[in-house]
Amino acid sequence: xxxxxxxxxxxxxxxxxxTVYEVGPRDGLQNESTVVPAAxxxxxxxxxxxxxxxxxxxxxxxxxxxxxxxxxxxxxLGLLGDEGRGARRPVLVPNERGLDRALTAGVGAxxxxxxxxxxxxxxxxxxTVEESVEMFRPVVERSxxxxxxxxxxxxxxxxxxxxxxxxxxxxxxxxxxxxDLGCDxxxxxxxIGVGTTGHVHRLLAALDGAGIGxxxxxxxxxxxxxxxxxxxxxxxxxxVTVVDASTGGLGGCPYAKSATGNLATEDxxxxxxxxxxSTGTDLDALVATSTWMAxxxxxxxxxxxxxxxxxx
Amino acid sequence: xxxxxxxxxxxxxxxxxxTVYEVGPRDGLQNESTVVPAAxxxxxxxxxxxxxxxxxxxxxxxxxxxxxxxxxxxxxLGLLGDEGRGARRPVLVPNERGLDRALTAGVGAxxxxxxxxxxxxxxxxxxTVEESVEMFRPVVERSxxxxxxxxxxxxxxxxxxxxxxxxxxxxxxxxxxxxDLGCDxxxxxxxIGVGTTGHVHRLLAALDGAGIGxxxxxxxxxxxxxxxxxxxxxxxxxxVTVVDASTGGLGGCPYAKSATGNLATEDxxxxxxxxxxSTGTDLDALVATSTWMAxxxxxxxxxxxxxxxxxx
Numbered sequence: 001x002x003x004x005x006x007x008x009x010x011x012x013x014x015x016x017x018x019t020v021y022e023v024g025p026r027d028g029l030q031n032e033s034t035v036v037p038a039a040x041x042x043x044x045x046x047x048x049x050x051x052x053x054x055x056x057x058x059x060x061x062x063x064x065x066x067x068x069x070x071x072x073x074x075x076x077l078g079l080l081g082d083e084g085r086g087a088r089r090p091v092l093v094p095n096e097r098g099l100d101r102a103l104t105a106g107v108g109a110x111x112x113x114x115x116x117x118x119x120x121x122x123x124x125x126x127x128t129v130e131e132s133v134e135m136f137r138p139v140v141e142r143s144x145x146x147x148x149x150x151x152x153x154x155x156x157x158x159x160x161x162x163x164x165x166x167x168x169x170x171x172x173x174x175x176x177x178x179x180d181l182g183c184d185x186x187x188x189x190x191x192i193g194v195g196t197t198g199h200v201h202r203l204l205a206a207l208d209g210a211g212i213g214x215x216x217x218x219x220x221x222x223x224x225x226x227x228x229x230x231x232x233x234x235x236x237x238x239x240v241t242v243v244d245a246s247t248g249g250l251g252g253c254p255y256a257k258s259a260t261g262n263l264a265t266e267d268x269x270x271x272x273x274x275x276x277x278s279t280g281t282d283l284d285a286l287v288a289t290s291t292w293m294a295x296x297x298x299x300x301x302x303x304x305x306x307x308x309x310x311x312x
Numbered sequence: 313x314x315x316x317x318x319x320x321x322x323x324x325x326x327x328x329x330x331t332v333y334e335v336g337p338r339d340g341l342q343n344e345s346t347v348v349p350a351a352x353x354x355x356x357x358x359x360x361x362x363x364x365x366x367x368x369x370x371x372x373x374x375x376x377x378x379x380x381x382x383x384x385x386x387x388x389l390g391l392l393g394d395e396g397r398g399a400r401r402p403v404l405v406p407n408e409r410g411l412d413r414a415l416t417a418g419v420g421a422x423x424x425x426x427x428x429x430x431x432x433x434x435x436x437x438x439x440t441v442e443e444s445v446e447m448f449r450p451v452v453e454r455s456x457x458x459x460x461x462x463x464x465x466x467x468x469x470x471x472x473x474x475x476x477x478x479x480x481x482x483x484x485x486x487x488x489x490x491x492d493l494g495c496d497x498x499x500x501x502x503x504i505g506v507g508t509t510g511h512v513h514r515l516l517a518a519l520d521g522a523g524i525g526x527x528x529x530x531x532x533x534x535x536x537x538x539x540x541x542x543x544x545x546x547x548x549x550x551x552v553t554v555v556d557a558s559t560g561g562l563g564g565c566p567y568a569k570s571a572t573g574n575l576a577t578e579d580x581x582x583x584x585x586x587x588x589x590s591t592g593t594d595l596d597a598l599v600a601t602s603t604w605m606a607x608x609x610x611x612x613x614x615x616x617x618x619x620x621x622x623x624x
Contacts, residue, residue, distance in 0.1 A: 011510030196586030198323030226616035274508030304538035
């Protein structure tokens with residue numbers, strides 16, 4: 001397969017290089033209804049690595065009752081061997097029990113999943129925001145004691161389906177608490193995809209004012225309202241250099257009302273490589289991987305780049 | 313219908329207001345395979361106007377043999393009466409014959425459709441770029457003599473499917489010639505959707521250097537590679553305040569390999585109103601209009617906002 005590549009005209013307002021934090025195997029598959037065998041998941045991670053993606057979140061040690069799709073975390077990591085370990089192969093750990101499993105599996109990096117809003121903390125974690133921070137404290141402390149790299153997701157940073165717009169000050173407060181636990185990096189999630197560029201700018205400025213500079217921050221946009229790439233570019237102009245994306249746009253069905261699709265890695269890479277921002281990735285290989293995975297999922301990729309180059 | 317609206321956090325890098333140049337009834341429908349009756353087209357324009365869209369390109373006086381969908385231009389304008397006339401209801405005129413028809417129909421504004429590349433000029437207009445400019449000369453002169461407002465579309469401003477990347481200098485040269493004819497506004501088209509933000513910036517800077525400032529320029533992005541909104545925001549940061557968009561994302565099938573969909577007006581409005589940029593439009597009414605039109609076309613809207621708010 002020989003595909004057209006983006007035409008390069010450098011954008012002087014963007015950084016020279018960006019780290020794509022690939023969430024397809026975890027956040028992407030977690031939201032797919034078709035259960036994928038462990039061997040396919042391991043092969044997915046291998047293909048993503050071969051396509052040049054440095055950081056790949058491989059799986060989740062969440063309770064299998066809540067996310068059956070990822071009940072095979074140990075099996076996937078076992079199949080991956082050393083390819084699934086190290087500081088650039090994080091796994092999600094919801095709590096200490098998940099951390100125990102992750103440590104047994106020999107991971108080198110973990111991610112915790114917090115909430116900026118009380119309602120989502122209650123619904124997702126069955127705790128208040130403050131109680132959830134206390135739940136994460138031993139997870140982060142033990143992870144650091146084991147030498148693991150730690151990321152903290154913060155969901156609902158822009159809007160919340162129950163609470164509406166989320167005040168920037170509240171997001172900053174939660175972020176500050178999580179960083180104070182000792183996390184290495186934050187991922188700011190627009191879980192329902194409602195944010196726009198001014199909101200992105202204001203939140204990043206407020207975080208910077210609270211001592212959390214853009215070098216500690218990744219952004220995680222969903223394309224529910226078509227804003228994911230525009231918001232990502234806005235964040236990059238403000239100094240962010242880590243962007244979460246999902247190869248093929250996996251995660252959430254694009255045809256359903258509840259569409260919550262992740263930014264597609266291919267669409268991000270097109271934007272960045274075209275603007276002279278190095279991502280280290282091979283677009284052909286990413287598109288081929290999405291096409292291969294679409295076959296396993298039984299539906300076309302929602303990525304615009306994949307559709308344009310491979311016909312879906 | 314009572315829908316969620318974007319959360320407003322002003323973006324200080326964007327203009328205070330933007331004119332949405334609605335292309336759905338012409339550029340959108342032109343690319344739809346389902347033929348729509350004239351009465352539905354007229355009602356579409358009326359609904360768009362009621363939703364607050366100031367400028368609406370209503371139809372095209374192209375030869376009906378080439379675009380059967382728009383063969384009913386006179387009928388549509390007849391049904392619209394005064395609502396389809398005036399300086400903010402342009403119609404496309406490909407040549408003097410089209411202008412004759414448009415003048416007979418009593419229009420107040422016209423748009424011509426040029427090309428930045430020789431290959432597309434040859435394929436679309438059966439002329440060289442220079443010959444096409446000469447073909448447009450009497451169209452623009454007569455239009456101005458009649459007191460009409462004149463827009464010049466320039467297609468293939470970023471990439472061309474046969475020639476590849478299009479040099480900025482060539483685009484500037486064509487734009488300069490068209491403006492020298494006496495046009496009021498340019499519309500820079502990324503017809504195949506390959507451009508990225510650095511390319512947008514460089515082209516706008518080069519045009520400004522050639523005496524065509526952003527106040528004379530509209531931008532027209534296609535979402536083939538998912539770049540339309542990010543590129544639009546980049547253009548707005550450089551001073552552009554006119555953006556072409558198509559309600560519901562009409563134009564080109566999003567499910568086909570040849571997807572060439574226009575930026576959806578709803579997704580643009582979400583981005584702009586959320587960033588504190590006034591568009592004067594009513595998002596509920598736009599979404600309702602897209603849902604209504606989707607019923608006539610027999611397929612869901614590709615707009616992400618429409619899908620999120622109305623389930624497609």
